Amino acid sequence: MSIRPLAARAANPVVPGFHPDPSVCRVGEDYYLACSSFEYFPGIPIFHSRDLVNWTQIANALDRPGQFRLPPGTSPSGGLYAPTLRHHDGRFWLAVANVAPGGGNLLYTATDPAGPWSDPVRLTGVTGIDPDLAWDEDGACWCTFAGNAQVRIDPRTGETLGTPYPVWSGTPGAAAPEGPHLYRIGGYWYLLMAEGGTERGHSVSIARGPSPAGPFEPCPDNPILTHRSTTRPVQNTGHADLVQAVDGSWWMVLLGVRPQGGTPGWHILGRETFLAPVSWENGWPVVAEVGLDLPDMPWPLVPVPADTGRDDFEPGDLHPRWISLRDRPAELVTTKERDGWLTLRARGGSLDEPDAVFVGRRQQDLAFLVRALVDPAAGSGGLAVRLDERHYYCVEATAEGRVQVIARIGSLRTVVAETTVACGPVVLTVRTDEAPRPHDSRTGPDSLVFGVETADGSATEVASLDGRYLSTEVAGGFTGRVVGVYAASGTVHVDWFDYTPLP
Secondary structure, X not given: OOOOOOOOOOEOOOEOOOOOOOEEEEEOXXXXXXXXXXXXXXXXXXXXXXXXXXXXXXXXXXXOHHHOOOOOOOOOOOXXXXXXXXXXXXXXXXXXXXXXXXXXXXXXXXXXXXXXXXOOEEOOOOOOOOXXXXXXXXXXXXXXXXXXXXXXXXXXXXXXXXXXXXXXXXXXXXXXXXXXXXXXXXXXXXXEEEEOOOOOOOEEEEEEEOOOOOOOEEOOXXXXXXXXXXXXXXXXXXXXXXXXXXXXXXXXXXXXXXXXXXXXXXXXXXXXXXXXXXXXXXXXXXXXXOOOEOOOOOOOOOOOOOOOOEEOOOOOOOOOOOEEEOOOOOOOEEOOOOOOOXXXXXXXXXXXXXXXXXXXXXXXXXXXEEEEEEEEEEEEEEEEEEEEOOEEEEXXXXXXXXXXXXXXXXOEEEEEEEEEOOOOOEEEEEEEOOOOOOOOOOOOOOEEEEEEEOOOOOEEEEEEEEHHHHOHHHHOOOOOOEEEEEEEEEEEEEEEXXXXXXX
């Protein structure tokens, strides 16, 4: 079953699930997009599109341990923040902040966005997060970063050419000026940025000036985009990037969330990538309302290969959608030990540990079903829905045939329910509850139902848990749900993993 039908009409989000802080560039008729990845390895997913609507993940830019480091001390929602992806002088350039211990601002290059990407060049003189790159007519490279400071750099060496200086402080009284992007459009240099924090007050503002360094005049209609104080289905809109399409039209990619349930509204998939059309009036961009449907696109949509949602773990590299916690040592995660199986060796005692051995994929649908055939022949492990190490649910099997559902919510960890099955491989399942639930101000976003299937094909529900506790509004942070498999002790093998969206 296809995970997602090809888009016959344009709909938002264009990259669903935990894919925040999008940055986009166009090369000829091709569009490329990068997003934040935080504490997950490999880092910085890279997508390709021919129509700005249908996107295919072609790589993770940072897929080697030597490119960056996320030690066990990396906090949840730490790691890699807010990349900028650009194409200049025949090369792709990727600047990103690693806020993990020993990190810093890093710059990578590639001739092919599918990789390989270079080892990092350190931007030691860039002191804030969210580094942006822009080149002027003379070839000088300007780096603008959160707080809206700016400095010229040599992108080949990372050397700072001067002292960082403030360029535009943003809207008076607005919190967290961040995510800046600098562009030359017509006769002006435009500085786009996010303000208001990445929660319900998020917004996008812009200013323009005669040079990369300003002085900058703010748009009289700032913010040019915000959904704060509205009941629109997409909230937290901000952290945007602009791109001019092949036909000359302008578009904005941005992050947003889809709150579900009652008050205050819980978003469970994380911050997702949305698309909005942009027009220009009096030299300023005007952004259309960001909804779940886009207007008819001015060009035909270009189909992309359908993702079946199933992985059979043939020997070789994992699909780039698979991510792990902070690293992925080959001796702990491999498809080469048992033909057609993924083998996981435990490190640490449970998903409570920051170095747990976990391989997952982003939850991209509000309703879904996941099934996985797990063999805990020499250990224990199972299937988990994870937000961070203090907020997860899992169904765990042991070599002795015991199956238990575990819930971790903040400082509380408990075995919710358990059952027994025959020893050996077992199909573990998790799905959203399809039963209608009475809706009031306290109704949660969903329920997660964990179960097992036995060899004769019969299914047993083991526990149903309130999904609100695996939401950003409860747990905090900047990520979203990731569903995958893990080893809690010993060695665990996974024959296949199947992800299916539900209506």
